[in-house]
Amino acid sequence: MTIFDLLGENMAIKSAENYRQLRKQxxxxxxxxxxxxxxxxxxxxxxxxxxxxxxxxxxxxxxxLRA
Known part of the structure; x- marks a missing residue:
């Protein structure tokens, strides 16, 4: 089983950017x-x-990507 670190500092920033990008839409x-x-x-x-x-x-x- 692979374990991923979902939320480091870079992912937190990217998540916020994605949220803001969708809000602009x-x-x-x-x-x-x-x-x-x-x-x-x-x-x-x-x-x-x-x-x-x-x-x-x-x-x-x-x-x-949709599975």
Missing amino acids: GITIRKTADVIIASFCIENNLPLLFSDKDFVPFVTYLNL
Whole structure:
């Protein structure tokens, strides 16, 4: 099993940048954890399997890979 460090200083900054970028598009992500998870996957080029609609803007605007 691989264990990832989801939130170092750089990931916190990138998560905030992604949140602000979506806000500029008029999109509010309801859960901080969703922003962190999506940002981690984007930065590490990892696909994310999800059913939560909050991840769709990350796919549409920030190139999150959908599994």
